[in-house]
Amino acid sequence: MTTYRRWVLAKRPEGVPQADVFRLEDAPLPELQDGQALIRVEHISVDPGMRSRLSGDSYAPALPIGAPIESAGVGKVVTSRNAKLKEGTLVWGGFGWQTHFVSDGRGVQALDPEIYKGSIKPTAAIGVFGIPGLTAFFGLFEIGKPKEGNVVLVSSAAGTVGATAGQIAKLQGCTVIGLAGSDAKCAYLKEIGFDVAINYKTAGDLTAAFKTAAPKGIDIYFDNVGGETLDAAIVNMRRHGRIVVSGQISEYNTAEEPRGIRHTLPFITQRLRMEGLVVYDYGVQFNEARATMAEWVRAGKLSYREEIIEGIEQAPSAFIGLFTGESFGRRLVHVGS
Numbered sequence: 001m002t003t004y005r006r007w008v009l010a011k012r013p014e015g016v017p018q019a020d021v022f023r024l025e026d027a028p029l030p031e032l033q034d035g036q037a038l039i040r041v042e043h044i045s046v047d048p049g050m051r052s053r054l055s056g057d058s059y060a061p062a063l064p065i066g067a068p069i070e071s072a073g074v075g076k077v078v079t080s081r082n083a084k085l086k087e088g089t090l091v092w093g094g095f096g097w098q099t100h101f102v103s104d105g106r107g108v109q110a111l112d113p114e115i116y117k118g119s120i121k122p123t124a125a126i127g128v129f130g131i132p133g134l135t136a137f138f139g140l141f142e143i144g145k146p147k148e149g150n151v152v153l154v155s156s157a158a159g160t161v162g163a164t165a166g167q168i169a170k171l172q173g174c175t176v177i178g179l180a181g182s183d184a185k186c187a188y189l190k191e192i193g194f195d196v197a198i199n200y201k202t203a204g205d206l207t208a209a210f211k212t213a214a215p216k217g218i219d220i221y222f223d224n225v226g227g228e229t230l231d232a233a234i235v236n237m238r239r240h241g242r243i244v245v246s247g248q249i250s251e252y253n254t255a256e257e258p259r260g261i262r263h264t265l266p267f268i269t270q271r272l273r274m275e276g277l278v279v280y281d282y283g284v285q286f287n288e289a290r291a292t293m294a295e296w297v298r299a300g301k302l303s304y305r306e307e308i309i310e311g312i313e314q315a316p317s318a319f320i321g322l323f324t325g326e327s328f329g330r331r332l333v334h335v336g337s
Contacts, residue, residue, distance in 0.1 A: 004029050006068045006098035007315055013054050016323050021054065022069065022316040030102055037085035039093075039101045039108070041075040043332050044312070045126045046319040048249050059278050069097040069315070072126040074111075090116070092125040097315045099335055115294045121306075127160050127330035128297070128304035129290045135279045136164035136222075137289045139244045142282065143275045144220040148173030151214045153233055156224035157194065158185035160304065160330040161246055164293075165222045166194050167302050174220075177213045179229065181325045188328075192303050206232035217241070225249050227259050234263045237270050245276035249323070305329030311336050 003026045010023040032038055050070065052058035063070065073095030077085045082105050085091065093108040095101040115129070116122050127133060139161075140146060152169040156162045157178030166176045170193045177196040178189040186197035196213045203209040210218065210232055217238030223230055226248035233243070248258075266272055282289075296302035307329045309318045315333050322331065 002029055003027060004098060004100040005312060006096065007312070008066055008068050009054060009063050011065065013051075017051065017054060017316075017320055019316050019320070024313065029100060032079060032081055032102065034081050036102055036104050037077050037080040037082045037108075039075040039085075039091060039095065039103060040078045041073045041095045041099055041101055041335050043075075043123050043126065043308075043334055044073045044095065044097055044315065045071045045130070046315065046322060046331050046333060047071060047131075048322045049247060050319075051323070070094060071096055072130055073101070074122050074125055075101065085110075090122050092122075092130070097312065097333075099312060112290075115290060118298070120294065120297055123306060123308075123330075123332055124297075124304065126332065127306060128164055128302070129293060131279055132160035132330060133164045133293060133304070134282070134286060134289055135246055135277070136161050136168060137293065138279055138282045138285070139222060139246050139277050140165050140168050140220075143244045143277060144169075144222060144242050146172040146174050146220060150174045150219035151177070151217065151238075152220040152222065153177045153179070153210065153214065153218045153236075154194075154222040154224070155179045155200075155229050155233075156247070156249060157189055157197070158305075158328060159224065162222065162224055163189070163192060163305070163329075164302070165246075167192055168296075169220070169222075170194075171296065171301060175214075177210075177218075179225075185328060188305070200229065207235055210236040220244065222246060223248075231262050234261065234266050234272070237266060237272050239270045241270060241272050243272065243274035245274060307331045309333050 007022050013021045053063045056062045074092045077087050077089045080087050084105050090111045091108050152174045154162045154166045158180040166178050169176045176194050178194040179198050179200045180186050181201050186199050189197040218236050221233040221243045223245050224247040312335045
């Protein structure tokens with residue numbers, strides 16, 4: 001084998017990305033040097049947070065035109081000249097939308113066999129134990145600071161970030177309300193322990209819906225969408241409420257100026273706090289958090305849902321589908337042979 005396949009950024013998107021934003025190309029595999037290893041990528045992630053970098057600078061610099069699309073991945077070391085990356089080892093890292101990845105070892109981690117065994121599949125490394133699950137973990141504990149009896153509202157709750165945050169909040173003795181975009185997703189939220197599930201597409205006035213679900217107010221809002229949902233949550237917050245800004249999916253594809261926040265007075269009257277997070281800030285604590293979540297999964301206290309799409313050719317459509325509401329659970333692409 002002398003070539004591999006990869007998706008690159010063909011042009012900047014306007015609004016919701018279309019297929020022509022991406023280009024699939026064959027590229028020559030570089031000759032392996034001392035200290036390097038060749039990884040065959042088996043699964044890759046598609047992440048809504050990547051949308052902003054396709055257009056400009058965000059939590060990281062804009063992706064250059066012609067550069068491979070970046071994402072997390074799980075793969076196997078097939079050839080190695082690196083003493084720390086043994087052939088046959090399952091690893092995860094920022095492999096991107098490509099079939100193979102040459103690494104010098106930096107940013108690549110072997111999967112701990114004590115965690116990834118039994119019902120916990122290797123793909124969990126880029127899902128519930130990866131950036132989505134860790135975002136939920138640290139967003140909730142470091143910013144939300146849940147206390148027993150708190151009322152927690154989670155938007156985009158059927159996704160991996162939201163579902164994980166809601167279940168962790170339940171483990172802390174909170175009442176949890178989840179927002180999702182279909183009756184099937186709302187039923188799933190009830191199955192995994194959410195106390196209330198609201199279909200935001202049929203609920204009508206969200207401010208009123210939140211008031212009905214939490215008549216005494218919301219202590220923590222775990223925000224994954226922004227926009228009108230954020231405003232509706234703000235006016236329903238209790239005194240000293242905390243708002244965790246995890247994502248703003250409603251703003252990612254807007255061709256106009258962002259909607260922003262319309263209701264700011266409650267920040268004064270209710271002494272609210274609102275803070276965003278980039279989960280990489282907590283990198284030194286990742287392994288400890290993964291071990292804790294793995295214990296919860298094995299004990300049946302934390303569950304996760306994956307949606308596997310076959311073939312690297314489907315990566316762009318899988319990504320685009322994140323913004324149309326069709327995804328359900330952690331969306332991954334099985335690269336294939």
